[in-house]
Amino acid sequence: MLLSIRSLNKMFPGTRALDGVDFDLQAGEVHALLGENGAGKSTLIKCLTGAYRRDGGTVLLEGTEIAPQSTVQAQDLGIGTVYQEVNLLPNLTVAQNLMFGREPRRFGLIDNRAMRAQARRMLQAYGLDLNVDRNLGSYSVAIQQIIAIARAAALSGKVLILDEPTASLDAQEVQLVFDVVRGLRERGLGIIFVSHFLDQVFDLTDRVTVLRNGRKIVTENTRDLNRVSLIGHMLGRELEDATSHDTINRGPRPPMLRFEGIGSRGVIAPFDLAVGQGEVVGLAGLLGSGRTETAELLFGLRNAATGSARDQSGKIDISNPRAGIRNGFGFAPEDRKTDGIVADLSIRENITLGLQARRGWARPIPRDQQNRLADDYIKRLDIRTTGREKRIGELSGGNQQKVVLARWLAMNPRFLILDEPTRGIDVGAHAEIVRLIHELTDQGMSLLVISSEIDELIAVSDRVIVLRDRRHVAELTGDLMNPDQIMKAIAATDAQTKELA
Ligand SMILES: Nc1ncnc2c1ncn2[C@@H]1O[C@H](COP(=O)(O)OP(=O)(O)OP(=O)(O)O)[C@@H](O)[C@H]1O
Ligand SMILES: [Mg+2]
Known part of the structure; x- marks a missing residue:
């Protein structure tokens, strides 16, 4: 072992834990x-x-007990880790990132030629032909993630840990990363793969271990499991099927917002968008197709070069997020780690932060109201915590x-944008969120939902807009709003899009 x-x-x-x-x-x-x-x-x-010290138990690597005190020590022992966020240095070159800390030297100085040659050879082993002199940051997240994997595998070489490495990748990019992982498996590495994407688990893995409340529930060969049994192990109960496809046709919605000719050069081609009250508009498209940029333009995080927005009472300002919030817009961004959380504040403070900012800091929200709000959302969203005062960084x-x-929900916006919610x-929480979205629309909230998971998008949306190459290329409703049509529109060429329309 x-x-x-x-x-x-x-x-x-x-x-x-x-x-x-x-x-x-x-x-x-x-x-x-x-x-x-x-x-x-x-x-x-x-x-x-070695990032945490264990309180008890033993860890044997090739039969020898180990107790690394730091990630560097673990690396030296042969255990490398790649996290969801690429933790390399975007402003250094690909070669510098790959060889960082073990640069080849000549006469005590870094030997740049040798370093670049070694880096190039490393990448070729993964079938990648990259310019190793370019800054890492100039490559896509997928490529950066592969470079992180290559570095970890080269440094450590026995155990490779991937903690949600595909969370921000689209389907094609995931395959690119998986090819690399399969290659490393061939070379005899042991790979631990953490993911919430069950399809990926079935696609890539040989065995599965399920944890629940800090206990090991089961270890099985992946091929002996199916989705239902796996979910059963994870939840300790059966999942009610909230993501099923039978979307209720709720009929036309009273118009609420109308965006016209919104666009920005090089960011997104001008588009029109009308959103009804209580309507959910889904945005589908590959990473980089302009989904997030669309959301940012609507919320005022980017300046629209062209276009205007209006509601029932007339023209509204979408030139900055402050105006967006005044309009009753909300935007829960994709990268919550960097955009969203204040690690040192409690759950209660993090939940009431937006509300407080809108109200003005001079008028603090009474403490008992804060407590009620926090407890309410902890319950509704099933936030696993020992209490509302826990630091969010510890969740x-x-x-x-x-x-x-x-x-964002606490601010009760009339138009809420959710980027990869x-x-x-x-x-389990997935199904809760789908249910929650239905509940919010019943109360009249309108939403724009961005998701790479097409089934989920269909489950929550009244209609789906497909983006490709920074343009809105198709809009699908009713029977046409199905995975097949959406995939076709995402993958189509321009000529094919015309035919589909
Ligand atoms: N630094 C910390 N301080 C206090 N509690 C912590 C800390 N890190 C984790 N926990 C607690 O330990 C438990 C397990 O958390 P862990 O991060 O391992 O979960 P996870 O399985 O990785 O979940 P997720 O899928 O959300 O990433 C949780 O109850 C969490 O609140
Ligand atoms: Mg985790």
């Missing part, structure tokens, strides 16, 4: 580590990499996201 973990324990104040967990990893396997938000996946990994990744969503959120 490459790696065997026995009776691993980890306590946080008030939380038993890991409770006697056993886990085995063989050389040449991809082993999925699954579980709901807060189940203990990241904690297990951090104990393994698991998925639960942090739910807090950011709660902040279920990224990083587990299957």
Whole structure:
């Protein structure tokens, strides 16, 4: 056995994050580590990499007990990690990133030629022919992620841990990363793969271990499992099917907002968009197709070069986010880690932050009202926490996201933009969010939902707009709003789009 973990324990104040967990990893396997938000996946990994100190249990690497005190030590032992966010340096070149900390030297100086040659050879092993002199930041996130994997594999070479590495990639990019991972499996690495995308788990992995509330529930061969049994293990109950396709046709909606000719050169071609009251408009398209840019223009995060917006009472200002908020708009961005959370504040403070900002800091929201709001959303979104005063930085990744969503909901916007609302959120909470969106629209809220998961988009949307190459290329409603048509529109060429229309 490459790696065997026995009776691993980890306590946080008030939380038993890991409770006697056993886990085995063989050389040449991809082993999925699954579980709901807060189940203990990241904690297990951090104990393994020395980021956290374990409270008890043993970890054997190739039969020898190890207890790394830092991620660098873990790396030296052969355990490398790649996280959801690329943690390399975008302003250095590809070669510098790959060779950072172990640059070849000549006469004590960094040997740039040798460094670039080595970097190029490393990438060629993955079938990548990149310009290693270019800044890392000039490549797509997928390529950056592959470079991070290449670096971790080269540095560590025995165990590779991937903690939600595909969360911000589109379908094609995921395959690119998977090809690289499969290559490393061939070379005999043991790979731990954490993901909330079950399709990817079935596509890539050999075995699955499920954690629930810090305990190991089961380890099985992936091919002996199906979706339903897997979800059952994760939740400890059956999932009610809230994401099924039978969207209720709710008929036309009274018009509420009308955007006309909104566009910005090089960002997005001018488009019109009308949103009815209580309507959900879905935005589909590959990463880079202009989905997020569309949302940013509507909310005023980017200046629209052309176009105007109006509601029932006349023209409205969308030139900046402050105006957006005054208009009753809300925007929960995709990258909540950087845009959304204030790690040192409590859950309560993070939830009431937006409301307080809108009200003005001179008029603090009474404490009991803050408490009620926080408790209400903790319950509605099933935020796993020991209480409302917990620092948000201590929540698991998925639960942090739910807090950011709660902040926007607490402001009760009339038009809410959700960019990838279920990224990083587990299957149970997924279904909750779909249900929540239906509930919000029943109360008259309008939404724009961006998602790469087409099934989910269909489940929540009244109509779906497809973007390609920074243009709105198709709009699908009724029977045409199905995965097949949406995929076709995403992949079509311009001539084909005309035919579809
Ligand atoms: N630094 C910390 N301080 C206090 N509690 C923590 C800390 N890190 C994690 N926890 C708690 O440990 C438990 C497990 O969290 P962990 O981050 O391992 O979950 P996860 O399975 O990775 O979830 P997700 O899918 O949301 O990323 C949670 O209850 C979390 O609140
Ligand atoms: Mg996690």
